[in-house]
Amino acid sequence: MGIKLYYTSVTASRTVKSQQGEVRRLLDSKSIQYELIDISAGSELRDDMRSKSGNPAAVPPQLFNEDQYCGDYEMFSEAVEADTVEQFLKLA
Structure with missing residues (x-):
């Protein structure tokens, strides 16, 4: 799946x-499918989110394609x- 929502x-x-x-x-209202990634399930998920976002202090929600x-x-x-959500999510 493309879109990942870290929460x-x-x-x-x-x-x-x-x-x-x-x-x-x-x-949901735009029918955009996404995968939920719960960073409270393990510190490695939080560290992964922060590393990929380039921000060591990033807090959810963070969006990735x-x-x-x-x-x-x-x-x-x-x-x-x-009204540029598709471009923001790199879908267009």
């Missing part, structure tokens, strides 16, 4: 939880507002 099922942050939910709802970094919530949100 966490364990967070005390309401902001992270709400951002993750919003990304999922928007992807295969191993190509697309961006974080803020960048995704800007793409939604500009």
